[in-house]
Amino acid sequence: MATRRSNGEGTVRYAKTEGRFRAQYPDANGHRRTITGKTKRDVEKKVTPEFRLFKSLK
Numbered sequence: 001m002a003t004r005r006s007n008g009e010g011t012v013r014y015a016k017t018e019g020r021f022r023a024q025y026p027d028a029n030g031h032r033r034t035i036t037g038k039t040k041r042d043v044e045k046k047v048t049p050e051f052r053l054f055k056s057l058k
Contacts, residue, residue, distance in 0.1 A: 012043055023047045 010025025015036070023035045023043045037043035 010047060012040055012047070014040075 010023055012021060012023045014020075015022045018036070020036045020038060021040045021043045023037075023046070024032050025035075025047055027033050035043055035046045037046060
């Protein structure tokens, strides 16, 4: 079963047309930022530091 993400943590989905995973998360200004990667784990590793920075600025 999939785990649930916290509010404002963003989403991780597979972009079938690109053949890559895409994560979207809000930044400090409320804009949606996108990160892509080859695997879901790669994308989650990239998003975690970005999300921590966002939470510290909020």
